[in-house]
Amino acid sequence: MSLNVIKKVIDLGDGRTIEIETGKLAKQADGSVVVKMGNTMLLATVVSSPEAKEGVDFLPLSVDYQEKYAATGRIPGGFLRREARLSDYEVLISRLVDRALRPLFPEDYHADTQVMISLISADKDIMPDALAGLAASAALSVSDIPFNGPISEVRVAKIDGQLVINPTLSQLENATLEFIVAGSEHDINMVEGESKEIQEAELVEAIKFAHAAIKVQCLAQKELTIEVGKTEKRVYSHEHSNEDLKKAIYAATYDQVYAIASAASAKEERGAKFKEVRDTFIETLGEIDDITKTLAKKYYHDVEYDAIRNLVLDEGKRLDGRTTTQIRPIWSEVGYLPSAHGSAVFTRGETQSLTSVTLGGKDDEQMIDGAFINGYQKFLLHYNFPGFSTGEVRPNRGAGRREIGHGNLAMRSLKQVLPSEDENPYTIRVVSDILESNGSSSMATVCAGTLALMDAGVKIKEPVSGIAMGLITNEMGTKYAILSDILGDEDHLGDMDFKVTGTKNGIVAVQMDLKINGLSYEVLTNALNQAKDGRLHILGEMAKTITAPREDYKPHAPRIVTIKIDKEFIGAVIGPGGKIIQEMQRETGATISIEEKDNQGIVQVFADNKASIDAALGRIRAIASKPEVGEIYEGKVKSIMPFGAFIEIMPGKDGLLHISEIDHRRFETMDGIFQIGDEVRVKLLDIDKQGKLKLSRKVLLPKPEKPEQKPNN
Numbered sequence: 001m002s003l004n005v006i007k008k009v010i011d012l013g014d015g016r017t018i019e020i021e022t023g024k025l026a027k028q029a030d031g032s033v034v035v036k037m038g039n040t041m042l043l044a045t046v047v048s049s050p051e052a053k054e055g056v057d058f059l060p061l062s063v064d065y066q067e068k069y070a071a072t073g074r075i076p077g078g079f080l081r082r083e084a085r086l087s088d089y090e091v092l093i094s095r096l097v098d099r100a101l102r103p104l105f106p107e108d109y110h111a112d113t114q115v116m117i118s119l120i121s122a123d124k125d126i127m128p129d130a131l132a133g134l135a136a137s138a139a140l141s142v143s144d145i146p147f148n149g150p151i152s153e154v155r156v157a158k159i160d161g162q163l164v165i166n167p168t169l170s171q172l173e174n175a176t177l178e179f180i181v182a183g184s185e186h187d188i189n190m191v192e193g194e195s196k197e198i199q200e201a202e203l204v205e206a207i208k209f210a211h212a213a214i215k216v217q218c219l220a221q222k223e224l225t226i227e228v229g230k231t232e233k234r235v236y237s238h239e240h241s242n243e244d245l246k247k248a249i250y251a252a253t254y255d256q257v258y259a260i261a262s263a264a265s266a267k268e269e270r271g272a273k274f275k276e277v278r279d280t281f282i283e284t285l286g287e288i289d290d291i292t293k294t295l296a297k298k299y300y301h302d303v304e305y306d307a308i309r310n311l312v313l314d315e316g317k318r319l320d321g322r323t324t325t326q327i328r329p330i331w332s333e334v335g336y337l338p339s340a341h342g343s344a345v346f347t348r349g350e351t352q353s354l355t356s357v358t359l360g361g362k363d364d365e366q367m368i369d370g371a372f373i374n375g376y377q378k379f380l381l382h383y384n385f386p387g388f389s390t391g392e393v394r395p396n397r398g399a400g401r402r403e404i405g406h407g408n409l410a411m412r413s414l415k416q417v418l419p420s421e422d423e424n425p426y427t428i429r430v431v432s433d434i435l436e437s438n439g440s441s442s443m444a445t446v447c448a449g450t451l452a453l454m455d456a457g458v459k460i461k462e463p464v465s466g467i468a469m470g471l472i473t474n475e476m477g478t479k480y481a482i483l484s485d486i487l488g489d490e491d492h493l494g495d496m497d498f499k500v501t502g503t504k505n506g507i508v509a510v511q512m513d514l515k516i517n518g519l520s521y522e523v524l525t526n527a528l529n530q531a532k533d534g535r536l537h538i539l540g541e542m543a544k545t546i547t548a549p550r551e552d553y554k555p556h557a558p559r560i561v562t563i564k565i566d567k568e569f570i571g572a573v574i575g576p577g578g579k580i581i582q583e584m585q586r587e588t589g590a591t592i593s594i595e596e597k598d599n600q601g602i603v604q605v606f607a608d609n610k611a612s613i614d615a616a617l618g619r620i621r622a623i624a625s626k627p628e629v630g631e632i633y634e635g636k637v638k639s640i641m642p643f644g645a646f647i648e649i650m651p652g653k654d655g656l657l658h659i660s661e662i663d664h665r666r667f668e669t670m671d672g673i674f675q676i677g678d679e680v681r682v683k684l685l686d687i688d689k690q691g692k693l694k695l696s697r698k699v700l701l702p703k704p705e706k707p708e709q710k711p712n713n
Helices: 088-104 129-141 200-228 243-262 267-284 290-315 401-415 441-456 488-493 521-543 567-574 576-588 610-624
Strands: 006-011 017-022 031-037 040-048 061-067 113-121 151-159 162-165 175-184 188-198 330-334 342-348 351-360 366-369 374-377 379-384 427-436 465-473 480-484 496-502 507-514 559-566 591-597 600-607 632-641 644-650 653-658 679-687 693-696
Touching (some): 006 200, 017 129, 017 200, 031 129, 061 088, 088 113, 088 129, 088 151, 088 175, 088 188, 113 129, 129 151, 129 175, 151 200, 162 200, 188 401, 200 507, 200 521, 243 267, 267 290, 290 465, 290 480, 290 488, 342 441, 351 441, 379 441, 401 441, 401 496, 441 496, 441 521, 465 488, 465 521, 496 521, 559 567, 567 576, 567 600, 567 610, 576 591, 576 610, 644 679, 644 693, 653 679
Parallel strands (some): 061 113, 379 427
Antiparallel strands (some): 006 017, 031 040, 040 113, 151 162, 151 175, 366 374, 465 480, 496 507, 632 644, 632 679, 644 653, 679 693
C-alpha cells in the first residue's frame, strides 16, 4: 500500500523546528495532520457534516484536546485506569483553540464540525498547548472545509529580559510574562496569559513578537494546502434569505430600537421593550411559516446590532447611559460570612460576586494527575455561575467550560500576588459565587477574591482589580469606540472582549478575544491605556472597604506551625506503617504532615486551637531531638535488670541507670526499687562510641551529710 505523505518543516530561527505531516494517519477524517516538535507529537483531525441541520443558525463547533497517558509512559490513575472526562487543563487548551478558530469560519456556515487534538507522544520539556492551535488549523488547511484561515498559536515569554517563542517548561520558571497568542497572517484574534506586573507597552511588544512567528507558521500551512490540493473548498448553502423581509424589518423597527437603546433603561426593562418591538412586527406579517419567523427574528437581531453600535459610534452613548470610559457604581463589603476564614461581596453595576476564602493544610492540596502535568497545587480558585444570576432557569450540572475558563483567569491574576511558600504555609481555596451577572463576572471575581484574601489575613503583595473592555468599529474600520466596563449586551454586540487585571504597578493577567480583522496596534495600545485608568479607579473603590491584609487570621481560622527536623528522624516521627504519626494525630487532634525537602524533614502541624498544636509539637520534638550530655530528663522505667534499670528519656531512646547510680546509698539488689512505668528524673552522663546512654539519678540527689565523729579522749 502506497502512502502520499506530505511534510512541511517550520524553522523557529533558533535551531528548533516544527514538522507538520499529513497523509499517513486518520485518512478518513476530512483533514488530519501530525505536528511534531522534539518528541512531542499531536494528532489533529477535523470532520464536518456534509449538510447543516434544519433550523440551525449558528456554527455547532466542538473542539476537544485530550492527552493520552501512553504519550508520557504512564498508566492513568483511578478505578477504570483509562482516559476519562477532560481535565481542567485539557478543557483550558480546548478553549484556547476554540477561541482562535471560531471567528475564522464563514458566518453562514452551520454544519456540525468537530476538531479533535490528541497528545500521542510527549517530550517532558516541550509544552503541547502551544502547538495545539497550529495542529487544528493545519488539519482544516488540508481539508475541504470552508475556513478563512489559516491561524496559529504560539507561547511568548520573557526570560532574562529576552522574548522567546515556545520556551521549554524549565525556562518558564524564570519568565516575567507568559502569553498564548493566536492569529492569522494579518491579525491577532486571541491573547491569554499572565505576567509579573508589566507595563502596557511591554505587553504590546510581546504580542508583536508572537505575531511575527505566527505569520511564518501560517505561510507554511498555505503552502501545505497547495501541495495537498485543497485550495478549493466545499460548496454549501446553509441559510435561507429574504431580502424584502429584511428591508421591511429595518424600515419598521430601526428607529424604535434606536430610541429604546438611547433611553438608558435597566437590563430587564430594555430587553422587554426590544422583545415587544420584535413581536409586534412579526404579528403584522400574519400567518407565516417557521422559516419566515426564524428569518424575521434573525433580521431583527441585526437591527438591534446595528442600532446599538451606531448609538455608540455616533453619539458616544451606551445602553445604560454611560460614556465610553465610565465605570458603573461599585460597592463592596468584607467579613460578610461570619464562619468563613475570609469573605467579600463585590458589586459593580448589575454584576455581583460573593467570594469566600478557606485556609487548609498540606493534606488539602489538590493532586493533579494529568498525562503531561502532574503534581500538587496549593492555590485553588473555583468560579460558579448559577442560572439565577441572569434570571434564568438552568439545571446545575457542575462547572462547564466557561466556568473553568473564567475561574482560571481569576486564578492567574491572584496567583501573582500571593505570598511565597515560606511566608504562607496554607493551602488556599477561593470560591466565587456569581449572584448577579451583566458584564464581566470574571473581573468581579478578581476584585472580590482580592478583598476576601485580605479579609482572611493572607499577606498578598498588592491588591488586584480587573476590568473588561469592549470595542465597536464601523464597517470600514475608520471609526471606533473603546468601551470600559462592558455590559453583557456590549460583549455580545461588540467586536472585542478584552479583560485586563493588574495592581497599581502593572498588568498581571490578560484575556482577549477579537471578532473582527484589522485591529491596529494603535487601537490596542489605546484600549490598554484606557483599561489601566479603569483598573486604578476600581482599586480606589476597593480601598474604601479595606486597604491591606488584616494583621492576623480570624480567631476561628486554623493555624499552621512549620518546624524542621533532621532527615534521620523522619522515619521515627512517622513510625512503622504510620503508627506513630497516626497516634499523635488521634491523641492531639492536630493534623500532621511531613516531607523531605533540601535534605531536611519539613513538618507542618495544622489545628484550629493552640493546645492541639503545642501537644503535637512537643511530641514531635521529643522524637526528633538528640540526647545531649549534661541534660536532665523526665524518664520512664521500661525494663528492670539485676544490674539496673533501662529508662526511656525520649520516645525510642533508652539509657541505662546502673544500680550504683540510683542513690548515694548502696543497693545489693534491684528488688522493690522501681516498678515498670515509674517516672524517674535522671541526668545524661555520657554517650559511648556505640551510642549507649549512661544515666544517673544519684547526681541529682543531695549528698547525705557525714555523721560527726566524736573526738578521741
